[in-house]
Amino acid sequence: MKKKAVVVHSGGMDSSLCLAAAIKEFGKENVLSLSFTYNQRHSQEILQAQKICKHFGVDHTVLEINCLAEITESALIGKNQEIQHEEGKAPNTIVIGRNGLMARIAGIHAHHLSAKCIYLGVMELEEANSGYRDCSRAYMDLIQAALRMDFADDSFEIRTPLVQMTKRDTMEFGYKLGVLEYLLEETITCYEGIPKAGCRKCPSCRLRNEGLKIFSLEHPDFKFSYRNEILNLIA
Numbered sequence: 146m147k148k149k150a151v152v153v154h155s156g157g158m159d160s161s162l163c164l165a166a167a168i169k170e171f172g173k174e175n176v177l178s179l180s181f182t183y184n185q186r187h188s189q190e191i192l193q194a195q196k197i198c199k200h201f202g203v204d205h206t207v208l209e210i211n212c213l214a215e216i217t218e219s220a221l222i223g224k225n226q227e228i229q230h231e232e233g234k235a236p237n238t239i240v241i242g243r244n245g246l247m248a249r250i251a252g253i254h255a256h257h258l259s260a261k262c263i264y265l266g267v268m269e270l271e272e273a274n275s276g277y278r279d280c281s282r283a284y285m286d287l288i289q290a291a292l293r294m295d296f297a298d299d300s301f302e303i304r305t306p307l308v309q310m311t312k313r314d315t316m317e318f319g320y321k322l323g324v325l326e327y328l329l330e331e332t333i334t335c336y337e338g339i340p341k342a343g344c345r346k347c348p349s350c351r352l353r354n355e356g357l358k359i360f361s362l363e364h365p366d367f368k369f370s371y372r373n374e375i376l377n378l379i380a
Contacts, residue, residue, distance in 0.1 A: 146204075149175040150304075151255040152264040153247050154205075156180065156194035158332045158353065159266030159307055162315060165324045166306050167264050168201055177258065178205040179251050183243070184214040186221050187338025197331055206254075210246065217241050221336065228336055228347055235276030236348055238336055244279035245288050248303060252292040255301075262302040268315075269308055270352065282308045312356020313363075320360075320367065329357075329369045341371045345378070354378055 149171040152164045167176045180194045191207060198205035213222060219240040220226040229237050244267060251263045267280040278284065282305055289303040307315050319325035334353050335343030343350035358375050361367065 146258060148177045148204075148255070148258040148260045150262050150264060151177045151179050151251050151258065151260050153251050153266075154178040154180050154194050154198070155266075156190035156192070156197065156332060157266070157334045158319075158328055159268065159315060159334075160264075161194075161197055161266075161328050161332050162319050162322070162324070163264040163266045163304075163306060164197070164201065164203065165319070165322045165328075167304075168203060169322060173202045176203050177254075177260070178203050179254065180205065180207045181210050181247055181250075182207060183210045183240070184222050186336060187333075189338045189340075190333045193331060193333050197328075200327070200331070208250065208254075210250070213240065213243065213246075235278070238348070239277055242279065244277075245284070248285065248288045249292065252288075252301070252303070253295070256292075256296050256298075261298075261300060262304050264304045264306070266307055267305050268310060268312075270311060280308075312352050313359040314356075316357055316360035320364070326367075326369055342374050 150167045152160065152167050154160045154164055164178055178194060178198045180191050182191060195205055217240065220228045220237040221240055226237060244265065248263065248265060255263050267285065269281050285303045285305055293299050293301050316325060319328055333340050335350050336347040337344045342354060345354060354375055358378055361372055361375055
C-alpha cells in the first residue's frame with residue numbers, strides 16, 4: 146500500500162478538518178487516517194474516527210501507544226482524575242510529549258508508505274489558551290527537522306493547516322470545504338466524550354463552542370442540529 150499523505154486523526158473536529166483538506170488535495174485513495182489508542186479518557190473518539198473515514202472513503206489504521214499510561218499521568222489518560230485548569234497553569238489534561246510522539250510515529254509510517262507529508266490538527270490557540278506546549282508550529286518544526294534527518298529527505302513535511310487559526314476560522318475552513326455540517330454532527334471534541342455541544346465545561350468545549358457561536362452568528366442560514374443551544378450559550 147502506498148499513500149501520499151497520512152493524517153493523525155483523533156475523531157475530533159480539528160483532525161477531521163485536516164483529513165478533509167488532505168483528501169481535497171490528494172484524493173481519498175491516496176490518504177491514510179491514523180488514530181492512536183493510549184488508554185485515553187474515552188474511546189468513543191476512535192469509533193467516530195472510523196465512522197468518519199468510512200463516510201469519506203479513506204483507509205483507517207489504529208496503533209496502540211498504551212505505554213503512555215505507564216510512564217506519565219494526565220486527566221486524559223484513564224478516568225481517575227477530575228479535569229482541572231487553574232488560571233495561569235497548564236491544565237491537567239496535557240499529555241507530555243503526546244503530539245511529538247504521534248507525529249514521529251506517523252512520520253515513520255508515512256515514509257514507509259512513500260508519503261511525503263503528515264497532517265496534524267494542532268493550533269497555537271490551544272498553546273496560548275490551554276497551555277499545550279506541543280501545539281505550536283515551532284514545536285512541529287523541531288519534529289519535522291528530526292524526521293527529515295531520519296529519512297535523509299529535506300522535502301518531508303509536517304503540515305499544520307489550522308495552526309494559526311482561531312476556532313471561528315476553523316469553522317469557516319470546514320464550511321468552505323463543504324464538510325462542516327457533517328463534522329459538527331459526527332466529531333467528538335469534548336474531553337468527556339460527549340458529542341455535539343459536549344459538556345460545555347472542559348477547555349476544549351469552551352474554545353470550540355465560543356468559536357462556533359461566532360461563526361453561527363456570521364452565517365445565519367447555516368443550520369445544524371444544536372445551533373440554538375450554541376447561540377444560547379452565555380458569552
